[in-house]
Amino acid sequence: MNEMNEMNECQNLQQQLDDYLCERLSDFAKRRIDNHLRQCPICAKEINSYQIVISEFRSLSQKNSIEPSLALQYSLKRLVEPSSSSTEILSRNNYVILIFTGVIMLGLGTVLSILNYYGAIATSLIISSISALIGTGIILTGLAQMKRKTKTTK
């Protein structure tokens, strides 16, 4: 009767061997197997051999492990840094606004000068010229900044 019981316990161990080795058994199930291992030298030897293999395998893998280099840590951080995405989009929008303002001022200055030339309105030629000049300046600044930013990104 006892032998039958022990054989059942051997079968139980074989069924739960994987969970036992991976330490995923409940306390109750683990205690049952541990009790059996005290009675059955064949199963005890088998479990012991697997545990030696796993322990050696883990130990060699740990000795062989490395830490991430600072360069890797830095580049992983950079993947989502604002400077690489949202700020860039924001700056690009700023250039567009700058150039657009310049175009508006240049256009306004030109229109005022033409109207003034034909005597349609009585504005000072100096005001329209200044407006056109500032507009041109803003456009050139916007373009220059955009070019510099593109070079840096590359």
Place this chain on the structure above:
Amino acid sequence: MFSDENLMTRFGRGDNSAFSELVDRHQQRLLNFIYRRTGSRESAEDIVQETFLRVVNAASRYQATAKFSTWLYTIALNLWRNEIARHRTAVELNERDRVQESSSMDQHVDFQKLQSLMQDLTDEHRLVLELSFIEGWTNQQIADLLNCSVGTVKSRKFYALKALRKRMGIDNERDERDERMSESTTAIR
């Protein structure tokens, strides 16, 4: 503590700190997982970087249907396999990189020991062993990654453990008995 899947969903909605948390949790484990295959820090770091870059690019489309770690390791494994295909064979890649590195002699010896211990195993068997006993994955997770059944994972695991046991010269009565039985069955036939 947030789960990986939760962090990834938050990152997809624009929370960059969630991504930093994911990187902190996984970078070292993933690096070592790849390093054990390449034997080269440089290529392992390249693969880890590329893996996280792909995570960033896919963040907005991410759906938590599988575990985040399974997805992450799948990307890394595919990149490593592409790397091998580019360098013809893993052995060629390993030899070249090992000669280049030699940063720590002890580590080099340990790497050789580990490789020699596992030389009889296919990559699938090694993967099952590592994911199970080093990464602590469940059989279901491993099955998802390797696209096979849980039963296959279990049988690969025990095949690998037995092969290592044999290589390490550890006798086992049950194995010997099984071998004797198999021999006698063949003789009867």
